[in-house]
Amino acid sequence: MRIIILGILILTSVLLSSDTTVATQLPITVSQNGYSGLTVAISDSISENVALIQKLKDWITAASRVLYKASKYQLYYKDVTIVLPKTWSIQSSYKKISGLKFSRAHVRIDDEENPVVGKVPYVFGQTECGKQGQYMHLTTYLLFAGELAGFGEIGDVFIHEWGHLRWGLFDEYASFEEAGLESPSAFYLDDGTWKPTRCTEEVTGRNINMFTGAPCTVTEDGIPEKDCVFIADKDSSATASLMGQQNVLKMEEFCDTDESSTGSKLRHNSQAANNQNIKCNSRSAWEVMREHDDFKGNTPGSPSFDTTPDFTIEVETDQRICLLLDISGSMQKNNRNSKMYTAASNFLLNMVADGTSVGVATFNNIGRVVHEMLTISSQSDRQQLVTSLPTTTGGTTSIGAGLLTCITALNSSSEGLEGSMIYLVTDGEESRAPYIADVQPVITTSGVIVNTLALGNESDTQLGGISRASGGQSFYYSEDEDSTVLTDAFAAAVADTSSDMLIQIESKSFSLSSTQSFEHSITIDATVGRDTILQITSSESNDIEISVTGPDQTIHTEINSTFGITTVKIPNIAQSGSYKVSVTTASNSMIPGVLNVQSKVRVPGETTARLSVWLSDDTHVYGSDSTTVVYVAVLKGMAPVLKCDVTASLEGYDASTVQLHDNGIGSDSRENDGIYSAYVFSNNFKRNGRHTLKISGQNTNNRAEILKSKEKSNTFPYYSGLTTELVGNFQRVILSSEISVTNYTATQLTDNIKPAKITTLKLKSVQLKGDKLQIILLWKAIGDDLDVGTASEYDFRISDSFSKIKQQPEQCTKLTNNVPIPKLAGSTEQYLVTIDDDSLTKYIVVRAIDDVGSKGDYSNIVSVSKLTDPSWTSEAINTVNLTETFVSGSLALAILLVMMILGLCLKVRSSKTNDQKKLINEKKNQNQKPGKRGSSNKHHYRYEYKNRNYIV
Ligand SMILES: [Ca+2]
Numbered sequence: 001m002r003i004i005i006l007g008i009l010i011l012t013s014v015l016l017s018s019d020t021t022v023a024t025q026l027p028i029t030v031s032q033n034g035y036s037g038l039t040v041a042i043s044d045s046i047s048e049n050v051a052l053i054q055k056l057k058d059w060i061t062a063a064s065r066v067l068y069k070a071s072k073y074q075l076y077y078k079d080v081t082i083v084l085p086k087t088w089s090i091q092s093s094y095k096k097i098s099g100l101k102f103s104r105a106h107v108r109i110d111d112e113e114n115p116v117v118g119k120v121p122y123v124f125g126q127t128e129c130g131k132q133g134q135y136m137h138l139t140t141y142l143l144f145a146g147e148l149a150g151f152g153e154i155g156d157v158f159i160h161e162w163g164h165l166r167w168g169l170f171d172e173y174a175s176f177e178e179a180g181l182e183s184p185s186a187f188y189l190d191d192g193t194w195k196p197t198r199c200t201e202e203v204t205g206r207n208i209n210m211f212t213g214a215p216c217t218v219t220e221d222g223i224p225e226k227d228c229v230f231i232a233d234k235d236s237s238a239t240a241s242l243m244g245q246q247n248v249l250k251m252e253e254f255c256d257t258d259e260s261s262t263g264s265k266l267r268h269n270s271q272a273a274n275n276q277n278i279k280c281n282s283r284s285a286w287e288v289m290r291e292h293d294d295f296k297g298n299t300p301g302s303p304s305f306d307t308t309p310d311f312t313i314e315v316e317t318d319q320r321i322c323l324l325l326d327i328s329g330s331m332q333k334n335n336r337n338s339k340m341y342t343a344a345s346n347f348l349l350n351m352v353a354d355g356t357s358v359g360v361a362t363f364n365n366i367g368r369v370v371h372e373m374l375t376i377s378s379q380s381d382r383q384q385l386v387t388s389l390p391t392t393t394g395g396t397t398s399i400g401a402g403l404l405t406c407i408t409a410l411n412s413s414s415e416g417l418e419g420s421m422i423y424l425v426t427d428g429e430e431s432r433a434p435y436i437a438d439v440q441p442v443i444t445t446s447g448v449i450v451n452t453l454a455l456g457n458e459s460d461t462q463l464g465g466i467s468r469a470s471g472g473q474s475f476y477y478s479e480d481e482d483s484t485v486l487t488d489a490f491a492a493a494v495a496d497t498s499s500d501m502l503i504q505i506e507s508k509s510f511s512l513s514s515t516q517s518f519e520h521s522i523t524i525d526a527t528v529g530r531d532t533i534l535q536i537t538s539s540e541s542n543d544i545e546i547s548v549t550g551p552d553q554t555i556h557t558e559i560n561s562t563f564g565i566t567t568v569k570i571p572n573i574a575q576s577g578s579y580k581v582s583v584t585t586a587s588n589s590m591i592p593g594v595l596n597v598q599s600k601v602r603v604p605g606e607t608t609a610r611l612s613v614w615l616s617d618d619t620h621v622y623g624s625d626s627t628t629v630v631y632v633a634v635l636k637g638m639a640p641v642l643k644c645d646v647t648a649s650l651e652g653y654d655a656s657t658v659q660l661h662d663n664g665i666g667s668d669s670r671e672n673d674g675i676y677s678a679y680v681f682s683n684n685f686k687r688n689g690r691h692t693l694k695i696s697g698q699n700t701n702n703r704a705e706i707l708k709s710k711e712k713s714n715t716f717p718y719y720s721g722l723t724t725e726l727v728g729n730f731q732r733v734i735l736s737s738e739i740s741v742t743n744y745t746a747t748q749l750t751d752n753i754k755p756a757k758i759t760t761l762k763l764k765s766v767q768l769k770g771d772k773l774q775i776i777l778l779w780k781a782i783g784d785d786l787d788v789g790t791a792s793e794y795d796f797r798i799s800d801s802f803s804k805i806k807q808q809p810e811q812c813t814k815l816t817n818n819v820p821i822p823k824l825a826g827s828t829e830q831y832l833v834t835i836d837d838d839s840l841t842k843y844i845v846v847r848a849i850d851d852v853g854s855k856g857d858y859s860n861i862v863s864v865s866k867l868t869d870p871s872w873t874s875e876a877i878n879t880v881n882l883t884e885t886f887v888s889g890s891l892a893l894a895i896l897l898v899m900m901i902l903g904l905c906l907k908v909r910s911s912k913t914n915d916q917k918k919l920i921n922e923k924k925n926q927n928q929k930p931g932k933r934g935s936s937n938k939h940h941y942r943y944e945y946k947n948r949n950y951i952v
């Protein structure tokens with residue numbers, strides 16, 4: 001039984017993103033077949049254990065070997081960096097780096113588990129086929145358990161995840177319920193039988209009920225019973241694919257095309273109902289990989305080449321920051337210098353974490369250090385740095401000179417430069433050498449991260465370039481009176497520099513006068529409340545009064561008003577609940593202002609809801625069919641936060657706000673994974689140049705919930721089930737990195753946005769009515785414009801040739817009878833189709849068409865045929881003799897599988913023990929009345945089980 005159990009374990013990918021989107025991920029380069037730059041970081045929550053370092057070396061050394069073979073001798077890991085947290089003791093052989101590298105590492109070792117997958121390795125942030133993911137998550141349990149964890153050999157496991165992370169490959173085992181539609185995709189109906197989802201078809205195994213171990217049956221609807229799984233034989237002779245049944249011992253390669261010229265050992269199974277086929281248009285792993293830059297221009301090496309990586313061990317130390325401020329003459333324009341002074345003061349006084357070392361430098365035609373690096377440990381340290389801030393401007397602009405000055409300042413300690421941050425504030429108008437381009441190589445070599453805040457210059461692109469090249473972020477402040485970016489961008493720069501991070505609760509612009517006060521409510525949730533500060537930034541700050549009324553009616557008033565900022569601090573830990581902010585003025589003219597609220601977690605180290613954002617691209621080429629995708633992850637710890645209200649608004653644009661969804665259609669790769677997304681269309685923009693997106697994530701009606709493990713288990717199969725928990729009302733704000741618009745024209749755009757590709761087409765039932773086959777198809781509606789609105793028409797095609805429907809679907813027969821009218825995007829749709837000729841397997845696709853005739857891409861392909869295979873229709877069920885041990889193991893396993901496979905949220909209401917006993921009793925009862933397919937007893941049991949355990 002243990003063999004079966006181990007055999008079924010599968011790996012998973014959770015989310016997604018693209019090459020240019022991962023603004024803060026460290027760069028990886030390829031030269032002479034070797035990857036350089038792979039960074040593995042250990043969370044500071046993991047206590048010191050030097051054996052873990054050796055385990056990581058073992059894993060990556062094994063992975064390098066597997067990678068080399070699987071890539072046809074084109075790639076291996078040449079240089080690998082392992083980053084230790086600063087809580088670990090430092091040895092002389094370690095290289096010290098500044099700040100936290102963990103949040104930019106490709107592989108993150110963390111024992112905090114995503115409750116949906118637990119100890120199963122996964123890649124966070126996968127989005128589209130061929131696009132890179134955010135990071136790979138591994139637990140120390142997995143690293144030490146190795147093959148005994150049951151996922152396969154360690155090198156194979158790592159490379160399976162690498163396929164997700166680096167090349168944007170998807171799983172080739174069964175992918176289920178991606179969009180919350182109930183129907184089986186562990187199997188596909190072809191040539192008279194239900195075939196298991198696998199790649200390649202050489203993988204041998206058995207189809208069994210995962211609860212009972214019995215051979216599977218089909219239901220009254222003609223589809224495999226829901227608990228039926230395919231279990232690969234561990235000793236199968238198949239060698240592909242690593243993205244499929246990687247736990248088979250001989251697995252060592254990726255699948256190639258589905259053509260007969262590809263031998264059966266490597267031939268892609270393009271019909272299988274898995275995510276690889278759904279997301280990648282039925283293309284094999286190799287067809288996707290060959291388009292990746294990693295495989296361009298390579299010369300395969302010798303098979304006997306030694307692929308052992310060189311490892312560097314780094315250890316994190318406190319963050320070092322050089323604040324670099326432009327004091328050239330052009331900074332006088334629009335009061336840039338005084339705004340910069342205000343924001344920089346606030347940054348030093350209220351945002352930088354204790355323990356951070358900060359220096360201040362300025363530049364015009366030359367750079368100057370105006371305050372050497374100082375480690376902040378008190379309020380007077382902060383004041384001292386503020387005193388050094390520049391107040392006068394003049395001269396020309398050499399940004400390169402400023403950058404070099406900061407490099408020198410940062411290099412003044414033994415800690416080394418790497419990971420140090422330059423925070424550059426400038427209008428970007430370079431007028432004198434050295435220019436940014438001149439010093440770029442020095443920056444790159446040093447490992448210093450450059451974050452840039454551009455004031456008011458929409459057209460400059462150099463700043464974004466140097467930020468990206470260094471792994472930093474670039475922000476753009478439009479100078480509009482209602483912009484909140486100046487404060488937000490400083491906060492964003494330090495959000496990840498300390499494990500005691502700054503959390504932005506609110507950021508909002510307003511205007512007021514003597515006759516019009518500003519009233520606003522904010523929520524301080526129960527996970528935050530320490531160091532809570534409310535601030536009003538206004539050029540007329542001397543004329544305004546602010547009062548904040550807490551949930552217990554305590555009134556807090558300003559503690560100081562200086563540098564144009566009026567500050568209210570909530571003492572100690574702010575009580576959780578709703579706060580009413582009231583701002584008044586005696587001035588008769590309208591005064592613009594910005595409200596910012598920030599706080600920290602109530603108890604250091606506790607988890608809180610956090611947003612992270614990335615874009616599909618940092619450039620938007622204006623045009624009627626252009627889109628840029630914005631992705632926002634809402635996580636509490638590692639747990640996805642569901643049912644949030646997430647919006648993205650273009651800073652400085654009235655009412656240009658898009659709603660993000662976690663609904664598994666269009667831009668959203670997977671439903672209910674806590675990653676929300678939306679397309680930003682060209683009609684959201686009104687000019688060329690830089691733009692900033694402000695993201696708001698909130699729960700104002702107490703709906704949002706997280707998934708939570710019922711209890712943690714360190715023994716196989718690791719799960720005792722999931723429950724959900726309301727997270728309570730909260731609000732958060734973050735900025736995205738800037739997005740640059742090109743080719744803007746003022747001409748009105750016509751609707752040239754086609755409906756999204758449908759990726760959720762499934763069979764709900766297959767039944768023989770006389771000599772005709774009746775099937776019900778199920779899918780999720782998409783919109784008129786990708787995933788927005790309502791499409792006008794569905795276009796179904798049917799063929800008995802798979803290759804024809806894959807390559808020329810528009811040449812196939814159109815289904816015309818009773819085709820449903822599209823519903824609103826996200827709705828569940830179904831369609832009853834009667835097929836007259838049931839002698840051959842039929843393949844069906846659908847696309848949506850909008851009101852101006854724009855045609856979406858054809859959907860994933862569904863196959864259907866009359867079921868003739870006796871092994872799926874047999875009345876006899878060869879049940880195994882269940883022991884209590886196996887049942888309890890298999891219940892837990894089933895929960896594991898259902899969670900991983902179905903992607904559903906499980907909810908076990910009664911205790912585990914009671915559930916197990918009940919299940920055992922039910923199984924015993926069932927076993928006494930075996931064999932009747934679709935018996936009411938079985939249905940009753942499954943209905944019970946479903947209702948007891950699942951929420952969808
Ligand atoms: Ca999602």
Ligand SMILES: [Ca+2]
Nearest residue numbers: 753784785850
């Ligand atoms: Ca349209």
